[in-house]
Amino acid sequence: xxxxxxxxxxxxxxxxxxxxxxxxxxxxxxxxxxxSILLDSLSLALGARGDASLVRHGATQGxxxxxxxxxVNHPARDIIRDNGLEDEGDIILRRVQSGDGxxxxxxxxxxxxxxxxxxxxxxxxxxxxxxxxxxxxxGDAHRDxxxxxxxxxxxxxxxxxxxxxxxxxxxxxSRLRAKVEAAAREADYLRSCVDELSKIDPQPGEETDLAxxxxxxxxxxxxxxxxxxxxxxxxxxxxxxxQLASLLRRLQRKAADAPxxxxxxxxxxxxxxxxxxxxxxxxxxxxxxxxxxxxxxxQAEERLFALRAAARxxxxxxxxxxxxxxxxxxxxxxxxxxxxxxxxxxxxxRAARLAYDEAAALLSEQRKASAAALAxxxxxxxxxxxxxxAEFLVEISSDPEERSEMGIDQIEFRVRTNPGTRPxxxxxxxxxxxLSRFLLALKVALADRGSAPxxxxxxxxxxxxxxxxxxxxxxLARLAGGIQVLSVTHxxxxxxxxxxxxxISKSGSADRVATGVQSLARDDRQEEIARMLAxxxxxxxxxxxxxxxxxxxADVF
Numbered sequence: 340x341x342x343x344x345x346x347x348x349x350x351x352x353x354x355x356x357x358x359x360x361x362x363x364x365x366x367x368x369x370x371x372x373x374x375s376i377l378l379d380s381l382s383l384a385l386g387a388r389g390d391a392s393l394v395r396h397g398a399t400q401g402x403x404x405x406x407x408x409x410x411v412n413h414p415a416r417d418i419i420r421d422n423g424l425e426d427e428g429d430i431i432l433r434r435v436q437s438g439d440g441x442x443x444x445x446x447x448x449x450x451x452x453x454x455x456x457x458x459x460x461x462x463x464x465x466x467x468x469x470x471x472x473x474x475x476x477x478g479d480a481h482r483d484x485x486x487x488x489x490x491x492x493x494x495x496x497x498x499x500x501x502x503x504x505x506x507x508x509x510x511x512x513s514r515l516r517a518k519v520e521a522a523a524r525e526a527d528y529l530r531s532c533v534d535e536l537s538k539i540d541p542q543p544g545e546e547t548d549l550a551x552x553x554x555x556x557x558x559x560x561x562x563x564x565x566x567x568x569x570x571x572x573x574x575x576x577x578x579x580x581x582q583l584a585s586l587l588r589r590l591q592r593k594a595a596d597a598p599x600x601x602x603x604x605x606x607x608x609x610x611x612x613x614x615x616x617x618x619x620x621x622x623x624x625x626x627x628x629x630x631x632x633x634x635x636x637x638q639a640e641e642r643l644f645a646l647r648a649a650a651r652x653x654x655x656x657x658x659x660x661x662x663x664x665x666x667x668x669x670x671x672x673x674x675x676x677x678x679x680x681x682x683x684x685x686x687x688x689r690a691a692r693l694a695y696d697e698a699a700a701l702l703s704e705q706r707k708a709s710a711a712a713l714a715x716x717x718x719x720x721x722x723x724x725x726x727x728x729a730e731f732l733v734e735i736s737s738d739p740e741e742r743s744e745m746g747i748d749q750i751e752f753r754v755r756t757n758p759g760t761r762p763x764x765x766x767x768x769x770x771x772x773x774l775s776r777f778l779l780a781l782k783v784a785l786a787d788r789g790s791a792p793x794x795x796x797x798x799x800x801x802x803x804x805x806x807x808x809x810x811x812x813x814x815l816a817r818l819a820g821g822i823q824v825l826s827v828t829h830x831x832x833x834x835x836x837x838x839x840x841x842x843i844s845k846s847g848s849a850d851r852v853a854t855g856v857q858s859l860a861r862d863d864r865q866e867e868i869a870r871m872l873a874x875x876x877x878x879x880x881x882x883x884x885x886x887x888x889x890x891x892x893a894d895v896f
Contacts, residue, residue: 340823341381341464341793342429343406348398349383349436350376351845351854363819365834366827366856367867368843373854374827377843378466378797381405383434385464386457389442404433407463409792415462424449430463432456466795467778482706482750484781485733487788488716489709494702499744501698505691512684519677522670529667529674532653536664541646546657549643556639573619580615583608696739699746703737706748710735713784720780723810725803726773730755731780732762752781775799776811783814786821793823800830808832816892831871835888840864865889 346355351373368374383389384405394401407430409415419426424446433445434456444456486495522529573580587608594601650657710733717731732753739747754769754777755762762768765777779799782790800811808830816836818824828834840859845852859867865885866877873881 340408341405341825342408343404344377344381344384345404345406346377346380346401347403348395348401349380349393349403350395351852352376352380353395353853355854355856357841357856359823359825360839361819361823362838363816363824363826363836364839364841365837366825366841366843367829367834367871372843372845374843375797376854377856378795378827381464381795382466383436384432384456385460385466386434386444386453389434389436389440389453391436391438391440393436394438398438400435400437402433402435404431406431407793409463413462413792415459418455418459418462419446422451422455424451430459432459432463461791463791464793464795465791466797467775467782467799478749478751479745481733481752482745482748484785485706485709485713485750487790488713488785489705490788491702491705491709494698494705495746498695498698498702498746501691501695502742502744505688505695505742508684508688508691512681512688515677515681515684518670519674519681522674522677526671526674529671533664533667533671536649536660536667539645539649539660541649541657541660541664543658543661546643546646549639549646553639553643569618569622573615573622580612580619583612583615587612692742695742699742700739702746703735703748706746706750707735710750716784717777717780720783720814721776723806723813724776724780725807725810726756726776726780728757729773729777730762731777734762772802775801776803776807779811779814783818786818790822793825794818796824796826796828798827798829800826800828800833804830805832812836829871831868831885831888834864834868834871835885836892840867842867861889 340361341359343359344355344357346352348354366374366377379387379393380403383393384403407415409430415430416426419430426447431445431447433448435443435445437443442453444451444453446456446459486492587605590601590605590608594605646657646660649660653660653663655663714731714733721727721729721731732755734751734753736749737747738749741747741749752765753762754765754773756768756773760768765774769777775796776799779796782794796815800808803811809832811830812833812835815824815826815833819838826833826837834840841856842859842863843854843856845854865882868885868888869877869881872884
């Protein structure tokens with residue numbers, strides 16, 4: 340239920356905090372006092388369309404916060420959790436409307452979208468008035484209300500589940516058929532491609548490995564030529580090492596003939612020959628290191644060029660060739676096993692459709708039985724609401740071939756306001772006053788089934804009085820026995836039945852007017868109901884009549 344409404348800088352309301360109680364609460368006040376502003380503010384917090392004109396003159400932004408106390412298993416909490424928002428304690432909906440037309444939304448103090456706010460709001464509050472068209476026009480809403488009345492919500496959810504299962508089978512079958520047909524058209528091409536790629540047998544990362552090996556062998560080929568030249572210089576036919584060795588030996592023999600003269604020469608030549616010998620060993624090792632099979636280079640190049648040619652042909656990267664081959668092979672497998680799989684899926688789809696058809700047919704029969712009961716329940720309320728000549732009908736048209744997630748039924752609430760006339764949709768046939776009374780009768784028949792935890796009725800008693808207004812008050816009070824009901828009313832008979840009475844009034848100067856709300860005690864209630872009875876001048880007779888109304892309904896407060 341709605342436990343608190345906080346409004347800041349909305350139209351004529353500068354600052355307002357209202358605590359609401361369970362049961363029936365009425366809001367009264369003179370025309371123009373601001374009752375519609377209060378409901379507009381609540382609607383804004385529930386996701387209604389925002390507008391810069393709602394911001395009070397002189398303020399940069401307005402804000403409305405609505406606080407709700409609902410059970411932990413309430414659908415609104417499921418919506419909040421399903422959207423990844425925290426849900427602990429009261430549900431707090433806050434809407435900030437800026438003067439530039441932009442608005443911000445918060446759910447439990449967490450930023451959210453207007454769409455989400457609207458979805459949560461619909462689960463928490465229903466606002467109805469003479470010109471309301473939500474529950475009375477939408478055929479889906481009629482179906483939901485009938486299912487709630489008959490206790491078919493579980494069966495309806497099961498039908499929806501079976502419908503989705505059947506549709507999934509149908510979609511899978513359609514996809515498989517399209518795949519098999521496409522594969523059949525390309526079978527020859529696929530087989531040649533799979534054969535070609537299977538012969539090539541591309542491996543992941545193979546292109547990189549081949550490219551690196553080829554580059555390494557090509558580098559080795561270039562370096563080997565220079566190393567071979569170095570080997571010819573060091574140990575070839577024209578190498579100078581033997582001549583140096585021979586020279587060294589001759590000088591060593593002559594060294595004794597010239598003491599000290601040849602020592603340095605012999606030393607340096609000996610060191611040079613040792614270094615040249617080491618260089619020759621290093622050159623030999625380098626040559627062995629650069630040795631490769633020219634055929635290996637040729638094979639690597641052939642392999643690399645074949646892979647790249649295949650990649651260009653199929654417009655993929657070389658590393659994707661293996662995956663492409665596997666996909667093509669899978670397509671061929673689908674073609675080869677396609678007919679068998681199609682037949683299997685067709686059987687599964689038929690079984691799923693049969694399960695849906697059986698459940699939908701049973702639900703349809705249950706709905707038809709409940710339709711008669713709902714119409715009878717609503718009809719019982721009509722005489723007291725001065726609609727004794729009217730008739731309420733729940734029409735169901737069923738077509739087993741028109742399957743949907745909601746079943747096979749089209750459901751519409753229709754009325755006949757006078758005998759002998761043709762029944763038609765309530766919104767077209769009933770007048771504003773009749774429409775509000777049909778709605779009230781419907782809500783009473785549904786009681787706490789298929790209803791939000793808070794119902795708001797906006798002047799549904801306009802244009803009626805006396806016994807009809809009293810009957811409306813009785814039914815609002817009956818509804819309030821199971822859910823919270825707020826009613827904006829001009830009928831003293833309705834106001835007298837309330838558990839809580841709020842007076843909406845305007846105050847201020849000619850330059851600045853503000854709307855205020857106060858909860859009335861017993862004496863103040865009597866005075867307000869007397870005003871509603873008498874008008875501008877409150878008489879003692881009006882006060883006495885108000886006192887009598889309150890005493891007759893003393894059990895509600």
